[in-house]
Amino acid sequence: MSALLLVLATFAAAAVEMVEALTIVLAVGVTRGWRATSWGVVAALAALAAIVAVLGPAVARLPLAALRIGVGALLLIFGLQWLRKAILRASGYKELHDEDAIFREEVAEVSAVAITTKFDGYAFTIAFKGVFLEGLEVAFIVITFGSSQGRIGLAVIGALAALVVVAVVGAIVHAPLSRVPENWLKFGVGVMLTSFGTFWSAEGAGVAWPGGELCLLVVVAYVAALSAAAARVLAARSHTVVLPGQVRPR
Amino acid sequence: MSTVRGFGRFCYDFIVGDDWTVALAVVAGIALTALLAHHHVTAWWCMPSTVTVSLVWSLVRTTRRR
Numbered sequence: 318m319s320a321l322l323l324v325l326a327t328f329a330a331a332a333v334e335m336v337e338a339l340t341i342v343l344a345v346g347v348t349r350g351w352r353a354t355s356w357g358v359v360a361a362l363a364a365l366a367a368i369v370a371v372l373g374p375a376v377a378r379l380p381l382a383a384l385r386i387g388v389g390a391l392l393l394i395f396g397l398q399w400l401r402k403a404i405l406r407a408s409g410y411k412e413l414h415d416e417d418a419i420f421r422e423e424v425a426e427v428s429a430v431a432i433t434t435k436f437d438g439y440a441f442t443i444a445f446k447g448v449f450l451e452g453l454e455v456a457f458i459v460i461t462f463g464s465s466q467g468r469i470g471l472a473v474i475g476a477l478a479a480l481v482v483v484a485v486v487g488a489i490v491h492a493p494l495s496r497v498p499e500n501w502l503k504f505g506v507g508v509m510l511t512s513f514g515t516f517w518s519a520e521g522a523g524v525a526w527p528g529g530e531l532c533l534l535v536v537v538a539y540v541a542a543l544s545a546a547a548a549r550v551l552a553a554r555s556h557t558v559v560l561p562g563q564v565r566p567r
Numbered sequence: 568m569s570t571v572r573g574f575g576r577f578c579y580d581f582i583v584g585d586d587w588t589v590a591l592a593v594v595a596g597i598a599l600t601a602l603l604a605h606h607h608v609t610a611w612w613c614m615p616s617t618v619t620v621s622l623v624w625s626l627v628r629t630t631r632r633r
Binding site: 386389390391393394397398400401404405410453454511514515516518519521522523524525526527532536539540543544547551554555 | 581582583584585586589590593594596597600601604605610611613614615617618619621622623625626629630
């Protein structure tokens with residue numbers, strides 16, 4: 318059960334971040350050509366893989382209690398940030414991500430810089446930064462999530478599957494993936510990270526959960542219900558009922 | 568110096584994010600949980616309570632500003 322949740326969480330987290338990275342890569346590639354852009358993407362993915370390959374085994378060697386406290390705290394902080402933003406977007410307090418608008422802005426920005434050399438260093442840098450920065454949080458989620466369960470391979474599979482799906486769909490449609498229910502995914506990832514972070518940090522601190530591992534399901538249900546209730550209350554206050562995944566009326 | 572400062576800023580933004588109270592609440596919650604567990608007091612409720620209070624507080628703080 319927790320293996321499935323692990324793969325789902327890393328898949329969803331990676332999918333969300335890769336959709337955002339794809340928008341940047343497409344804007345740079347379409348505007349300035351694909352050679353340097355592709356090298357930027359490859360270099361960024363290699364750097365992310367190196368981070369996971371180096372830090373993953375190192376983190377896994379830590380004592381389990383210390384690992385669970387550290388990892389639990391990190392997951393909780395990441396998870397609460399994802400949840401907070403997803404709730405604010407769902408309730409209309411924060412703009413929903415508009416990949417089409419971001420694409421247009423990015424195209425305008427990168428078009429303004431002239432291509433002066435054979436190898437377009439500007440395109441390389443923008444593509445590298447886009448993929449690396451968007452992927453860094455996913456790399457940390459893979460490392461922390463995977464090492465805490467002793468299943469870093471499964472976490473990597475979840476993230477790689479998302480990367481392949483987003484890359485293939487992006488190559489087919491050749492446009493920003495504006496129809497992906499990003500906020501739903503962010504909501505789900507936030508619930509998972511917060512729940513696992515709650516469970517592991519308490520275990521690491523010496524707590525015995527009533528019912529053992531099964532209690533994790535109760536924690537997931539509680540965090541999901543709390544977040545959904547918060548989104549509803551805030552949406553009612555802002556008079557904008559926008560649930561995760563829905564498009565806000567303009 | 569500016570590179571070090573920039574890297575520090577990046578790390579802060581990456582780990583703490585845009586609401587430092589959440590990170591502080593998580594650290595305090597774990598410390599309290601460890602303290603209670605060390606003294607053999609039932610402490611499983613402590614982290615879910617921390618999550619509830621810090622999430623609600625962070626949302627209230629953010630929406631009040633707008």
